[in-house]
Amino acid sequence: MTASYPIRPAVLEFTPYTPGLSIDEIKERYGLSQVVKMASNENPLGTSPLVQERVCKAAGTMFRYIQSGAPRLVEAVAHFFQVPPACVVLGNGSDEVIDLLIRACPTPGIHNVVTCTPCFSLYTLQSKLCGVALREVPLNPDFSFPWQAMRAAVDEHTALVFITTPDNPSGFCPPREEVLAFAASLPPTCLLVVDEAYIDFCENEQESSLLPLLATRPNVVVLRTFSKSFGLAGMRLGFGVMPQKLATCLCAIRPPFSVNILAEIAGIAALEDTTFRAATMHTVKTGRAYLQEQLTALGCTVFPSQANFLMFRLPQGCTKQAKEVFASLLERGIIIRPLNSYNLADHLRVTVGTAQENALFVQELTGVLRHA
Secondary structure (H helix, E strand, C coil): CCCCCCCCHHHHCCCCCCCCCCHHHHHHHHCCCCCEECCCCCCCCCCCHHHHHHHHHHHHHCCCCCCCCCHHHHHHHHHHHCCCHHHEEEECCHHHHHHHHHHHCCCCCCCEEEEEECCCHHHHHHHHHCCCEEEEEECCCCCCCCHHHHHHHCCCCEEEEEEECCCCCCCCCCCHHHHHHHHHHCCCCCEEEEECCCHHHCCCHHHHCCHHHHHHCCCEEEEEECCCCCCCHHHCCEEEECCHHHHHHHHHHCCCCCCCHHHHHHHHHHHHCHHHHHHHHHHHHHHHHHHHHHHHHCCCEECCCCCCEEEEECCCCCCCCHHHHHHHHHHCCEECEECHHHCCCCEEEEECCCHHHHHHHHHHHHHHHHCC
16 A cells, blocks of 8 residues: 655655765766865865864764854854844854745745845745745846846735845845845835855955944845855854844744754854964955956956856857866866856856866866867
């Protein structure tokens, strides 16, 4: 007898998030001894030595549950970013905070969520999974935000509007004044969620981020992650800063211990290691300028980026499609990101690596294009 049990149609029809390829699977697939990964926007310098030291020392504590709410990390985040502790919501990556917001704020069948297309897929995936109506507004041809069209998509039933700044996959970063003006135009019942996963890499973070101004913006939520500049992608740690009432609600529904005890220790150490973070910023900004120059010299169209990655199109007249260049680079041990999942089949995205990785990528891409 076949078992019969309910599964929601939204789950049966769900399209999962598509992660970047791993180093191990490319080594195995092509029999390579060395592979350079420049696909997932990870920290080019790896993990802070201080973080590694603290985590190793704390390894014996893994049998313990973390203190409820990870208050030590909350205090460290609040101090580092100069925000009230009661407004900080930690998560198993900022992905969890996105999920909590979509679960907590819009009511299925009543409210809707607005975002752009293309965008970070988790906004759309979790909205669909939760049964919340989703309205997607196409970005402008230059990948800037269509503020008027986005505002037109918002009505009295819009609970959340998501934007990423700098945006993924383009790296475009709008002037802060534009974001603030858009937030002010929204109904008081609508929250603007600004995902600042890559804001650290802007030329001037303090003048680009909304965090310093949140106290005067009651309808804005800012998301941050430890995955990029802090080098903790594998630890899964992020946070949101939001109005205190909302923060209290999200903390109440968040699964217990979603931030693990080693992640708390790693997060505190990462905030302390300002030398490592400064080195990361220098490496990324120098490497970004180098890649911009080299890709342009190869005839590629490179989109302006304030993130730790660059989006580009291949030179006009290139006989190979983006997916073919991506595949050829894989064979040479270079992983970058094709953008089919963003409906940008003729675009590619490369994460800024170390100086050696950047030079190797340019060398191998040059070889691929010469044979195109």
